[in-house]
Amino acid sequence: MNIAIIVAGGKGKRMKRNVNKLFLLLNKEPIIVHTLKVFQECKEINQIILVVSPEDGNKFEDVVKANKFDKVKNIVEGGVERQDSVYNGIKAIEKANNEDIVLMHNAANPFVNKDLINQTIKATKKYGAAVVGFPAKDTIKVVEGGFVKQTINRKLLWQVQTPQAMKYFLAKKAFEIANRDKFYGTDDVSLVEKMGGQVKMIYCSRENIKITDQHDLAYANKLVNASKIGIGLDSHKFTEKKPLIIGGVKISDKNGFDADSDGDVLLHALFNALSTAIGMKSLGFYADDMCKKGITDSKKYLGFILEKVKDKGLKVANLAIMLEGKEPRMDEHIEKIKTKLSKLLRLKKENIGMAATSGEEMTEFGKGKGMQCFVAVSLKK
Numbered sequence: 230m231n232i233a234i235i236v237a238g239g240k241g242k243r244m245k246r247n248v249n250k251l252f253l254l255l256n257k258e259p260i261i262v263h264t265l266k267v268f269q270e271c272k273e274i275n276q277i278i279l280v281v282s283p284e285d286g287n288k289f290e291d292v293v294k295a296n297k298f299d300k301v302k303n304i305v306e307g308g309v310e311r312q313d314s315v316y317n318g319i320k321a322i323e324k325a326n327n328e329d330i331v332l333m334h335n336a337a338n339p340f341v342n343k344d345l346i347n348q349t350i351k352a353t354k355k356y357g358a359a360v361v362g363f364p365a366k367d368t369i370k371v372v373e374g375g376f377v378k379q380t381i382n383r384k385l386l387w388q389v390q391t392p393q394a395m396k397y398f399l400a401k402k403a404f405e406i407a408n409r410d411k412f413y414g415t416d417d418v419s420l421v422e423k424m425g426g427q428v429k430m431i432y433c434s435r436e437n438i439k440i441t442d443q444h445d446l447a448y449a450n451k452l453v454n455a456s457k458i459g460i461g462l463d464s465h466k467f468t469e470k471k472p473l474i475i476g477g478v479k480i481s482d483k484n485g486f487d488a489d490s491d492g493d494v495l496l497h498a499l500f501n502a503l504s505t506a507i508g509m510k511s512l513g514f515y516a517d518d519m520c521k522k523g524i525t526d527s528k529k530y531l532g533f534i535l536e537k538v539k540d541k542g543l544k545v546a547n548l549a550i551m552l553e554g555k556e557p558r559m560d561e562h563i564e565k566i567k568t569k570l571s572k573l574l575r576l577k578k579e580n581i582g583m584a585a586t587s588g589e590e591m592t593e594f595g596k597g598k599g600m601q602c603f604v605a606v607s608l609k610k
Contacts, residue, residue, distance in 0.1 A: 234318035237336035238307020256453040263339035327398035342542035361433040362389035459506025463497035464601035476566035493527035498602040554600035559585035
């Protein structure tokens with residue numbers, strides 16, 4: 230079992246607002262909704278414990294009910310310090326086994342994604358404790374009395390964020406000892422370090438920020454609206470032995486594409502566009518093994534890469550498609566294909582652009598020997 234403790238008990242004084250910062254809007258939804266949604270939709274998370282300030286308890290309950298966050302099994306009151314709040318969350322866990330994983334995450338870190346959560350769980354299972362972060366990019370100096378005493382080797386320094394995770398028995402022990410000794414660490418895993426335990430560091434994107442003040446919130450809104458761009462290409466020659474399928478739509482019963490799969494050049498190019506946008510490899514790297522298992526429907530390949538996109542906390546915003554081939558004439562099929570793509574991508578048809586050119590016999594595609602497709606895609610948070 231994997232339990233997420235979402236810490237939402239802070240006051241957010243540095244935001245200089247009269248309302249808890251977690252209820253401030255990030256792209257039309259409260260920050261807390263963005264954070265809880267990721268953990269709610271992550272298949273690896275079994276339950277969520279939400280730790281809140283007592284004065285905001287009813288508001289958080291309303292958020293949970295309104296958004297049907299049914300993985301939130303308990304809403305508990307936070308403590309004086311963040312560490313006390315996490316400890317309250319740990320004590321609220323019921324029927325946990327020693328090897329279960331406990332993830333601690335700041336509610337004000339809304340850009341966590343399912344891929345990072347899964348990496349953290351996997352590392353914790355292997356090493357006992359894990360933390361996410363990124364290498365420091367600035368020189369760090371120790372200063373006393375206004376004078377530099379030491380320059381620390383930047384290569385050894387990482388800036389940490391959340392989630393941080395431990396096996397249940399280790400979390401319970403670490404927080405009990407810290408509470409007994411009245412020791413307060415700078416983060417959760419520092420309690421494991423104090424016990425002499427090892428903590429695995431996991432790289433995360435610098436986008437995984439904690440929203441602390443108004444400048445962070447402004448930057449976060451820019452991140453939400455920022456786009457990632459991908460471009461994809463695929464081509465196949467024709468064969469009389471197979472039906473012709475383009476964009477998931479059956480165009481004719483013959484003169485299909487010569488390929489181990491159904492050869493859908495549009496969906497293959499779309500796969501490559503999505504893959505390049507999130508830093509992954511081309512279709513063949515993933516689909517060859519699927520094809521050997523008898524999976525030849527290109528919609529299955531598309532489903533695979535869309536899940537990876539979703540794990541990154543992204544979705545398709547816009548799609549542009551260009552087909553080249555003498556045959557078939559595509560004008561009469563474009564609307565059907567756009568309708569199919571709209572369903573597959575859960576994207577409005579007006580956000581899908583599609584055009585075709587005959588090639589005017591200047592290429593092999595223009596001479597009717599096959600077809601090629603170019604796809605450009607933009608992704609957003």
